[in-house]
Amino acid sequence: MTAPCTGVILAGGQASRYGGRPKGLERVHGERVIDRVAKVLRATTDSLLLIANDPGAAAWLPGVRVASDVRPGIGSLGGIHAALVHAGTAVIVVAWDMPFVPQALLAELRSRGENADVVAPESSGSRRGLEPLCAFYSPACIAPIERALDADDRRVIGFFDQVRVARIPVLDVRRYGDPEHLFMNINTADELELAERHASTADRDDHRNQEAGQDDAHRAPRR
Numbered sequence: 001m002t003a004p005c006t007g008v009i010l011a012g013g014q015a016s017r018y019g020g021r022p023k024g025l026e027r028v029h030g031e032r033v034i035d036r037v038a039k040v041l042r043a044t045t046d047s048l049l050l051i052a053n054d055p056g057a058a059a060w061l062p063g064v065r066v067a068s069d070v071r072p073g074i075g076s077l078g079g080i081h082a083a084l085v086h087a088g089t090a091v092i093v094v095a096w097d098m099p100f101v102p103q104a105l106l107a108e109l110r111s112r113g114e115n116a117d118v119v120a121p122e123s124s125g126s127r128r129g130l131e132p133l134c135a136f137y138s139p140a141c142i143a144p145i146e147r148a149l150d151a152d153d154r155r156v157i158g159f160f161d162q163v164r165v166a167r168i169p170v171l172d173v174r175r176y177g178d179p180e181h182l183f184m185n186i187n188t189a190d191e192l193e194l195a196e197r198h199a200s201t202a203d204r205d206d207h208r209n210q211e212a213g214q215d216d217a218h219r220a221p222r223r
Contacts, residue, residue, distance in 0.1 A: 005110055006087035007041030009034060010133060011052035011060075011096040012069070012079040022054065023186050024096030029199035033099045033186065034060060044106040045092055051082050071149060076133060076156050081145045084137055095133040097185040099195055102176045108168065109136040116166035117141055123179040124170060131183050132156040138163075 011024055011034070024034040038061055041048055050057060050066045057066050067086040069078045076095075083091045092109055094101050105121065112119045119136035122129060133156070144159035153159075173179050186192050 002110075002114070004089040005045045005113070005136075006047050006049050006083075006089045006091045007038075007045030007106075008049045008051055008083040008087060008091045008093045009037050009041065009061075009064075009096045010076070010079045010083065010093050011050060011054065011057065012076060022056075022060075023192075025060065026186065026192055028099040028186075028192070028195045034096050036099050037094050037096055037101065038064070040101055040103040040106055041092065041094060043103045044110055046089075049083065049087055049091075051079050051086070074149060074154050077145060077149065077154050077158070080132070080137060080156070081142065081149070084139055084142050084145075088139075090136065090138045092136050093133060095185055097187065098134060098183060099186065100177075100182050100184055100198070101134055102182060105134075105168075105173070105176045105182070108172075109134075112136070112166050112168065113138065115164075117163035118160060118165045119168065120165070121168040121173045121179070121183075122170040123173065123183050128157055130157065130167065131179075133185075134183060140164075 025032055028036065038048060048061070048064045050061055050064050051069070052066060053068045053072065067082060069082045070085050071078050071081060080093055083093050090113060092106055109119045113136040117138040117140045120130040120132055121134060123131045141159065141163055144162040148159045170179060173182070176182060181198050184195060184198065186195055
């Protein structure tokens with residue numbers, strides 16, 4: 001039996017480059033970005049959790065549990081930590097400003113998580129070479145994250161050398177579309193405009209690769 005997994009929407013950050021407005025509530029192709037993220041997480045996990053410190057967050061997704069950072073003010077790693085602590089299960093986290101993450105990729109993250117503590121897709125567009133804000137994390141990550149935070153190491157991947165990490169090679173990621181589009185996030189009004197231009201193609205690519213990705217998710221995970 002597959003272990004329980006919670007889908008977590010990370011709504012962190014101050015949106016300083018977006019004028020302080022809740023960027024996940026903006027619309028791409030007529031749909032709020034947060035709703036696009038929630039839809040693919042619902043399809044691939046057992047329940048949803050929203051990690052947000054905004055006092056208005058309870059109204060964003062009625063019926064979805066909302067929790068705040070356990071250790072506030074420490075960035076994305078704090079959001080991942082809060083996700084694991086509040087969920088009490090393994091989690092798949094997706095940043096709430098990523099409108100084009102495909103359902104089939106999340107299914108592959110969960111499948112590979114049966115044999116790893118972290119599963120993250122590779123992406124040439126990320127300075128880390130990985131996308132840690134679209135990734136699977138097991139509860140085994142909690143203690144290593146806390147050790148990193150206690151040492152004032154806030155790097156999102158700073159604890160990776162203490163856990164079992166499985167990377168989805170970028171060539172595999174490309175089966176779902178162009179990683180620059182799949183992991184595009186919206187931090188500025190210009191990026192929102194760019195996302196709108198990409199929306200039709202990105203949605204079509206997601207549907208095109210849905211069946212292939214679901215089939216691949218049943219294959220034995222590669223280490």
